[in-house]
Structure formats: structure tokens, C-alpha cells
Amino acid sequence: MKTYLVGGAVRDALLGLPAGDRDWVVVGATQAEMEAQGFRAVGKDFPVFLHPETQEEYALARTERKSGRGYRGFVVDADPSVTLEEDLQRRDFTLNAIARDADGTLVDPYGGARDLEARVLRHVGPAFSEDPLRVLRAARFMARFAPLGFTVAPDTLALMRQMADSGELSTLVPERVWQELRRALGYAQPSAFLRTLHDAGALRHVLPELDALYGVPQRAEFHPEIDTGVHQELVSDMAARLAPGDDVIGFAALTHDLGKALTPADVLPRHLGHEHAGLKPLQALCERLKVPSEHRELATMACREHLNVHRLFELRDSTVHDLLARCDAFRKPARIAQLALVCECDKRGRAGSAEDDYPQGRELVRLHAAACAINARDVARDGLSGPQIGEAVRNARIDAIAQARAASR
Known part of the structure; x- marks a missing residue:
């Protein structure tokens, strides 16, 4: 022994x-x-x-x-x-x-x-091909080790392609796919996970919603990288940089642009309404992989609201309030800092933008704090009840947002 x-x-x-x-x-x-x-x-x-x-x-x-x-x-x-x-x-x-x-x-x-x-x-050795989970493990290892200069051996990548083509990946249970994805999002270079699976022809089998982003063009003046799949890689790596080890932020960053894969060809490279179009594939992905509610909720908010946050300085005070309310930010205040961070990842996850400032994120957090300082006790008056109190609170919070904006000018 x-x-x-x-x-x-x-x-x-x-x-x-x-x-x-x-x-x-x-x-x-x-x-x-x-x-x-x-x-x-x-x-x-x-x-x-x-x-x-x-x-x-x-x-x-x-x-x-x-x-x-x-x-x-x-x-x-x-x-x-x-x-x-x-x-x-x-x-x-x-x-x-x-x-x-x-x-x-x-x-x-x-x-x-x-x-x-x-x-x-x-x-x-050849026994590698007997276990389809190893394709995902290879991609996860690359998410961890690519920053150290690792590459996948050509013969290993070729074998992974054969495994993807064989249909064996369909035998993976959703929980194992989610486990590997979640771990990859916690490493320093999640883009290597996506790229390895994409190059092996495996991404379309396990994460088809993300695979569909590759080859979809975007407007070059906003996205010099043009390819939406490349943009997604940059956003995921930015999330790993700004929120290292945080797979909740990582998942929301990963899925914020799924709607761009659904843009009609005659509209490209514009993506009008992609933030709302992305909600359906996001829901499908979350249901299939049994994604935890914490990840799912932030991802839904980021998908739906990221363009609104980008143009925060153009929004009316009431529109800012309603954005916060849609995110349930007065009951779950931690969400807003998370949403701001995901949106920053999106903005800086573009070719040449990695070091850009993102004042919208700071401003969203600041305006949220001002609105949160108002509660029902502050506005309750004799004769108000039910919906009237709710409307009074809303108006007071909008006023607080307006005052916070005026004070910073």
C-alpha cells in the first residue's frame, strides 16, 4: 500500500x-x-x-x-x-x-x-473522448490558465471537435453545464472559456444563445470590435477584472446582449430594441440550466436596463425613479451597485475602451441613495391612505433625485 x-x-x-x-x-x-x-x-x-x-x-x-x-x-x-x-x-x-x-x-x-x-x-490519451464533460473542463481550465499563456494543443482541440460533432454533449445534465460555466466566470479570463468552446464547435450545443452572437455585426463607431461575439468576450473579461470571482456579476455581463442575435438581417448593424428582445433567450437559458434566482434576477435587469443606464444623464427625473422601481431597488438596494457595475463592464468591454471612465455608474448609485432617503413616514399626511401614500412617496423620491442632480451641477 x-x-x-x-x-x-x-x-x-x-x-x-x-x-x-x-x-x-x-x-x-x-x-x-x-x-x-x-x-x-x-x-x-x-x-x-x-x-x-x-x-x-x-x-x-x-x-x-x-x-x-x-x-x-x-x-x-x-x-x-x-x-x-x-x-x-x-x-x-x-x-x-x-x-x-x-x-x-x-x-x-x-x-x-x-x-x-x-x-x-x-x-x-484517446480515453479523453469517452467523457463529454471534459470538453467543458478544457474550456474552464483555459479560463483559469490562459492568462499564464496556456493554449489548447491542436490534437486536443481536434478531438474536442469530434466529440462535439458526435452529439455526446447532449448527454450532459444542465446542472453540470451550469457548474462549469459558473466556475469559469469566477476565473480571470472567461473569454477563453467561450472562445475554446466556440473554436471546438461545442458552444452551440451547450450555450446556443451565446454561440449565436458570433458573426453578428455591430456599428463600428460604437463597437470597433464589430463582432458581437468578440464584444461579449471583452465584456466578460472586464467583469472578471472589475469584480474578480463574482459569478453573479459575471453571468449578468455574459448575457446582457443576447437579443443582438435576433436582430433581423435587414436592420444590421443596428440593434434597435435588442435589450427587450434579449429577455426571451435569457429566460430560456436560465430555465434550461436551472440558474439560481440571484443570478437570473440581476441578469434580467442588466439585459433590460443597460441602455437606459448608459444614457442616464439624458433621462428625466421620473424616468430614473421608474428605472429604480422596476429593479425593486427600494427593497433590495444592493442591486443598483451591481447593475451599475455590469453596465460599466459593457461600456468598457469594447476595443480601445478598457480604460474609459464610466460616470453613469457612479451617478446611478448616487441618485439611488438620494431616493432611498425618502420613506412613507416622511410623506404621510392626514387623510392619505393606500395608493395616495404610494404616489406621494414616488413624487418625493423624484424630487430627491432632482435635488441631487441640481446639487451636482
Whole structure:
């Protein structure tokens, strides 16, 4: 019985990244022997155990054989005779197929350390194609590692294209797609997630609403990058820059322009009404992936309101108030700072605009604060009731917005 540190902990240490969770593989042991040493079995589909003191995960070395469609169609063999090299061979990428012995010696039969040095994401072997989830994992790894100079190996990208064409991606359950997307939005370069899936022909299978943006032109005077798909990549990366690790902001930024894919060809490159047209595909995406309500609500607001926020200085005081009311901003005030940030991501997510100022965001937050200072107690008068109180509060808040604007002039 021998134990090795494996996977991400070894990979990240070689890259000089902060240490995360540590995973271990055990060679030459049985489940009974692990439990006899105090390990607690937690694996459902294969033998994984928690260490009695550290609670770190220890898995028996295993092989996997494809037995059906999808990422669950595998037969697992965790016999004590399975070698470390056989266990590493079933892993997805060479950079995840490196083990470290107790004395620090690396076991690297598939050249993972070499690929780390070359900054290449490469699949271990042909078994990669047996698990469609690995296409999404490849894209997620690129969202994390592209800033370090990583690229996908050409043969790996070709294999991902074959997997996309095979129809296997249709077997992925929505929760797994959302999990990979959500994690990618928390990394430094979400555009690499989108671009990798698009280049592999996989984006149209898992996120067709976003794939449809590629190749759709925009007016060059507002969008020098022209292609809406490229604009979306820039916006997503700006969200990662301005709100690092915040996948709620990231998702709203990702989906704000879905309506542009629905613009009739004879209208292009203009996109009149795209903010309202985008609500239907956004709803479809959220329903399909079972997107949490917090993400869904901010995304809906950003899709519907981003043009209004961009032209905030042109709006009437009453229109500003009604924008805030549509966002339920008086009951959930934190939303407005989030909306302002998403709109800033949209404005700065354009070729040549990354360092632009966005005063509309600050102004929206300031006017919202002025309106929030008014409540029903402040305007209640004898004889007012029900709708009359509501109308009085609305008028007082509009006045507060007007006064705040006048004071800044």
C-alpha cells in the first residue's frame, strides 16, 4: 500500500500557484484495509475516503471502462492490482496526470511537467473522448490558465471537435453545464472559456444563445470590435477584472446582449430594441440550466436596463425613479451597485475602451441613495391612505433625485 499526492495540488505547485485542496491516490489497498485504518468511505460511484484527521480525500487507484453514453456511463475497477500509471492514464489532461511521492519525487508518465513548462493543455490519451464533460473542463481550465499563456494543443482541440460533432454533449445534465460555466466566470479570463468552446464547435450545443452572437455585426463607431461575439468576450473579461470571482456579476455581463442575435438581417448593424428582445433567450437559458434566482434576477435587469443606464444623464427625473422601481431597488438596494457595475463592464468591454471612465455608474448609485432617503413616514399626511401614500412617496423620491442632480451641477 502506497500513497501519492495527485492532480491539482501537484499541478499548481509546479506552476507556483497558491495551494488548494489536496487529493491523494492509494495504490495496492482495498476498501476494507482503508476502513480498518479509520478512513471513512464517501464515494458513491468509486471508492473515495476521508482521512480520519485531515479530512482530505483519498481514492483507491482505479481504471475506468466506457459502458454507455454520457459522463456517467463507466465501469470502475479499483482492484489492488491497479498501478499508479494506470490510474493516471484515465485522467483528462497531462497537467493533471502527475503524482508526487512521499519523498517529493514526481511520477509523470505522460509528460505533464513538460506540457506545464510549454503552457499547453493536452489530453492524456484517446480515453479523453469517452467523457463529454471534459470538453467543458478544457474550456474552464483555459479560463483559469490562459492568462499564464496556456493554449489548447491542436490534437486536443481536434478531438474536442469530434466529440462535439458526435452529439455526446447532449448527454450532459444542465446542472453540470451550469457548474462549469459558473466556475469559469469566477476565473480571470472567461473569454477563453467561450472562445475554446466556440473554436471546438461545442458552444452551440451547450450555450446556443451565446454561440449565436458570433458573426453578428455591430456599428463600428460604437463597437470597433464589430463582432458581437468578440464584444461579449471583452465584456466578460472586464467583469472578471472589475469584480474578480463574482459569478453573479459575471453571468449578468455574459448575457446582457443576447437579443443582438435576433436582430433581423435587414436592420444590421443596428440593434434597435435588442435589450427587450434579449429577455426571451435569457429566460430560456436560465430555465434550461436551472440558474439560481440571484443570478437570473440581476441578469434580467442588466439585459433590460443597460441602455437606459448608459444614457442616464439624458433621462428625466421620473424616468430614473421608474428605472429604480422596476429593479425593486427600494427593497433590495444592493442591486443598483451591481447593475451599475455590469453596465460599466459593457461600456468598457469594447476595443480601445478598457480604460474609459464610466460616470453613469457612479451617478446611478448616487441618485439611488438620494431616493432611498425618502420613506412613507416622511410623506404621510392626514387623510392619505393606500395608493395616495404610494404616489406621494414616488413624487418625493423624484424630487430627491432632482435635488441631487441640481446639487451636482
